[in-house]
Amino acid sequence: MEVAHIFSRLECEILDFVREVMRVEDKIKPSEENKQTSARFEKTRQALVEVHSGSCQFSAGYLKDTELLAAWAICAKVHRDHLKHRVDDRVREKLGSTARLLEIIAAPLQGALKFAVFTGCLDVVTKSAIGAKYTRLDEIVNVVHEQTKETRDLPTWYVGKMPLSGSSTC
DSSP states (O other): OHHHHHHHHHHHHHHHHHHHHHHHHHHHSOOHHHHHHHHHHHHHHHHHHHHHHTSSOOOTTGGGOOTTHHHHHHHHHHHHHHHHHOOOHHHHHHHHHHHHHHHHHHTTHHHHHHHHHHTTOOOHHHHHHHHHHHHHHHHHHHHHHHHHOOOOOSOOOOTTSOSOOSOOOO
């Protein structure tokens, strides 16, 4: 399913970003919890890479899984906190690049979601999990666009609805 592939690419980028954040935090203040979380995230990222390479397939419940919402939340928080409160241009540019990359990866998501809804592939639990992740993606993209005053191309996740307005790419 195309939606799963798009989200898996997004999650690989999110996990790479969070791994870097946790590495920096661990240098400042070592934490066993951070090490365990980082190891769990890395294991998940490797599984997603194996899916991308074709050596594995998505599990039946991949899109329903909300375990990685913690990584999405960390990524959104770091973007929000650093872009709104810090002025370091190097950090600002890195965060902006990450957010723009996520937006590029997510670009075909609207069409893929329309097709999945049209074909009846998404149940209520799956839609809820997708909505939670997309809401975090919205937070990341919004804060970058607020700071840069650039036009946002990625549709927003509407409260209780998927971004299904506009024309479909299906």
